[in-house]
Amino acid sequence: MKRTVPLLITAIGGFVLIVAYFIPATESWGEVAAIWFDVLASVAFILGGGNLLRVHLQKASDRKPGWGYSVITLLAFILMLFVGLTKWGAPPAVNQEFYGETFAELAPASLPDGLVATVEGRLPQRQDHRWLPASVRVQFSHDPLAGTISFRGWMRPNQRNDLLSYKETLEWRCAVERLYTKSRESSLGGRASYYADHRSLSFRGRMSAEDRDALLKISGDSQWTATVNSIYERSQRVTSVDIPGLPPTLRLPDDLAGAANLDSQRGRLEITGPMTAAQREALGRNWQMFPLARPLDSAHRAALLDELRGLGPITAEQETAFHKTLDGSWTASLLRTTLEEAGKGQEQDKTNCEMFAELQAGITDIKLKKPPGPDVPLTEAHVGIINRFTEGEFEDLVAFVAAMKGAGDFTSRQEDAFWTFVEKNPTVGERDREIAVRLLREGPLNAAQRDRLLSEMRAQVAWRKGVGELFVAAHDVKYPWSGEYRAQGTPFWWLYEYAFKPLTATMFAMLAFYVASAAFRAFRAKNLEATLLLGTAFIILLGRTFAGVWLTAWLPDAVSGLRIEKLTVLIMQVFNTAGSRAIMIGIALGIASTSLKVLLGVDRSYLGSAEE
Amino acid sequence: MKRKELLAACMGLIALGSATAALEAMALQDAATGQVADPPRPASSLTAEDHPLDGGNQIDLRWNLSPDDSYVSAKARKEGAVKAVPHYVVQKSGKGATGPFEDVSRIAPDIWDYQRGSMKLTIEVERGEPYWFRVAAAGPGTSKSEFIQTTEATVAQREWFDGGRGWLALITVVLCGSVVTYIAAARRGMDLKVRKIAGLEAVDEAVGRATEMGRSVLFIPGIQDMNDIQTVAGITILARVARTAAEYDAKVEVPTSRSLVMTTARETVQAAFLAAGRPDAYNEDNIYYVTDEQFGYVAYLSGMMVREKPAACFYMGSFFAESLILAETGNSIGAIQVAGTAQPAQLPFFVAACDYTLIGEEFFAASAYLSGEPEQLGSLKGQDVGKLIVAAGLLIGCCFATLASIVFMTSGNEANVFAAWARFLTDTILQ
């Protein structure tokens, strides 16, 4: 019995895998078998750990020779296990955390009926009987008699995509699109979400009293009210962070003043409720506090250079480097081209409903894209504004955009392109740091010069760091254990980086020593074959380094094939390949035959002995 | 005399090939100098069918090439010739005959397609869903011909057998069949011989020496888990080593790198001691788990070998970079060493540093060799049939490939009959 059961498992497992390989309908069997294998393999960890503990504990308690090492092994084992399992010091995983959102538990069934969106449509049949995507199963429903489909809660974009991919027909896709739009009507601009798999209601950013009232109006259900109120209360929490070294004149840009609060005298930044990723971006890359560097004309350059000279000496090489750095700046024509490019008419994707309408209208060749709209060229007035902007006017970038809009057609795509342009190009601080780096490469700068060039960047870095810290501090941690145990800076990572990595590399490096001693001892020209082998070894050893190239570089091109590096490649590709193939074919057949014997139970010796 | 006949036969074969090739080549004249139509005329006769014998996720498209499309050899292209139809644009729609269609492939015909005048493309789709297809011949620049379209929807169905793996199934059946046949023949009393394998003969010698010296025997079953067939083969040899050790009353130590290997090794050694009539001498603690980590395991083994100086070391299983570290350490303590592995890269190291090495197949043959059971020997014989088939395949393939290139050099025809056969061998049988 003890033999028969493992043999049966082996045989069944093996044949299932073979059958699954050739018969498409049984393909999933192979996957199931593989999952079972994984389950069994996980037992190995417990088995191994238990045995390790037992062997070493016994050794230590018996005071066998070398028991001290056993104690070290045990301590190291327990330490690694502890820091790994508890995820000591690991920050929660970024994407389990939904930064900027506040959560409260709510069962799917408790979502109020007021949140059920219904549109006309039918759930199509699939011939392969595939289930609805897992992400929507709880919230999606359909009524074949009434010919409607419904969704409870606000549909998220990924849920929409999952539903769209369920069937390709335009009728279905259009219905899903309409359901998506309808279900999101009450989502307060997408800020409210429901995560069915987390059984949680969430709200992005700070929930204002108006937001709360809008949500409470959906239903008077007590559970719903309690959940909304709980999120409201939790999103009123005030978090602050101290940012030392900020210039006291700094103030927050107007569009962010409502969300955050800056006390530049005390260097304190505070925010009510969680900070969203968009707010962090806006705060961190803040053009009002850290303005965009405009190209400097010769007068401005001379002024800056004189200022630096006033603080200390600047060499001729440094001056060249200074101009070279500034030459690399953006220009008016670059900005103009960027905006012109963005103003060109673009092909746009049609929605599924638009295509469905075309289908119903009897159009025979439906296209995926709409024809491009007309180009919106820049006017003379536009160009003038751009030139003035380049020269340093419009300290307020919003005023620039307003001026452009006032001077003629200026599309939202062009506006986006402008903001991307601002983001991509350096701020004054970044430009000055670049100058400092380039100048330092050419020669020394004194402390005053360095301070002049770097102080703005220092403030910028401190500010960004502070914003980052506030972003994390303001966040309401949802799953404290969701982090990666080997995240940088955790004790586990330290052990890995500074103990495990060097130790394994050392063991591997020992190979070099063993290879040398083995070569000295075993590589003897005992007979013809061994001598041939020896010759080949020399060629390969030389050919894999510069020595081979150097030794035979004098050979004329006519016999260049005899150069050692070429011979090396020849030996590897022809002789070695032929030999390797023979051995590999033999091994493959051996594996096949042994596997077959194991499957058929002919060879049972690995289970003890051949005899039953 | 014989050599001459062989030569004549070869020449005849090449001449035959060249003749057929010349005929075929007429259809494949370089059309490099022809006028380039803009846009080209469309392809024709587009059909879509469910791909036979598959998992239900493929549809085969076939169409006749555009009349403007003609073969331009690689050589001509290098000299600046332009193809009138650089490629065909294939689009599919899962939404309806009226589209919208989306690009699924841009494909250029190969020389065999030109020979047939048509081409075939297999497209991945979802099972059971209807699809419509259309194809246009692309011209130079961005121009392309009118589309030709399938009128009916095509649906991919799942069949009971994966035809793409048919040849593999056949080869599997032949190989396994020959192993099974010879096992059956051996059971009926067929006389089978196996050559002497020095490495396996040495097992008794090594264990004997350890006993004489009063030291232990170290057995290392590789660093892979039980799902690696090499580990299984290693454990098979362990059974024999343990049995001999039990008879001689020597101590066998088996540190393992995987806990499941430890459990299996314990079973094996216990059974071997039982079979040798010494169940009392079996000590479970001599077979233990060290660590899964490759170099941690090696560090433990090297230390242990230097401290305890086993008189015999067996390395039987799957080894990687640790092979030489182990074997050199064993060598430095003067142990008699026997290794066996099917990792070709590690074989040279073992050969250099060990007294005996079981190379690849020998390692797998150990079970049959040691047990001497006829049915196990039968499996070795079956394996030989496999080797014969592989050798024949290699020889035929080499001949076809060589003849194909000779014909190409003499007649300039790439798509000759030998090349077609060689292609059938590599693309269909060995796919």
Next chain:
Amino acid sequence: MYEFFKTLDRRWIFLLMALAVATPILLELQFPEEATGLAQAVFDEIDKLEEGDPVLLAFDFDPASEGELGPMATAFTRHCCEKKLKMYFMALWPVGPQMVDDAINKVIRADFPTLIYGQDYVNLGFKSGNEGVIKVIVTDLRGLYTTDDRGTNINEIPMMKGINSVQDFKLVINVSAGYAGTKEWVQYAATPYPEKIRLVAGCTGVQAPLLYPYIPEQLPGLLGAIKGAAEYEKLVIEKYGGTDPDPKYLEGIRRMGPQLIAHLLMIALIIAGNIIFFIEKSRERR
């Protein structure tokens, strides 16, 4: 003298080897490199790709083999960055993601800060199952990789749009130190889909001879150990390096110095061993 060599304690050899490796490192000896066909083939495969083509970089190695494979991983990443390819990193070894992070920190974050995670490169992380993983992802990548290494849902990563299987990549670049590695990628990815999956690889010195049989059909290019890495580095630097390349892009070439001296020592040792062997034989005859 003869007696001394005949019974030479191997620790002398160890000492010599240590000196042979340490001297060129300390003296910073460097030798020129000539690219051979295989390195050139690897370079060409990557260089012929167009800007924005998706490339899968599978880093299947660990800290133990970092010394041998790290330089080529760095060079591959750099080459892909220079070509502005979309990089998708993955690993079949549990410690592979650390190697990926190393490459990202060393090359992308340091020298290509404009590349954005999720748009220009993504780390898909480690999946257990060795060749099983390859078998699945050649037809269905999303079946196994539902998130990236940071836990972001695959559907929310912009650059994953249109990537459903390994077949959607223009090229697979594998850096491998053993099992599972290049051999498995050849067997389960490049061989079944010869027209869809192109594969180039870099591997350790011991593995290289076993991969030659797959060249050039299943494996168009291969970098063998530090030598291969040094040749490839040279090609990358020649085209993209500028006048003063960062030392981290010269690691392979730098590590060839110790290799040269070590190889010469090996040859000397083998010759010495044989001289002893022949003296021994002639004495026996007498």
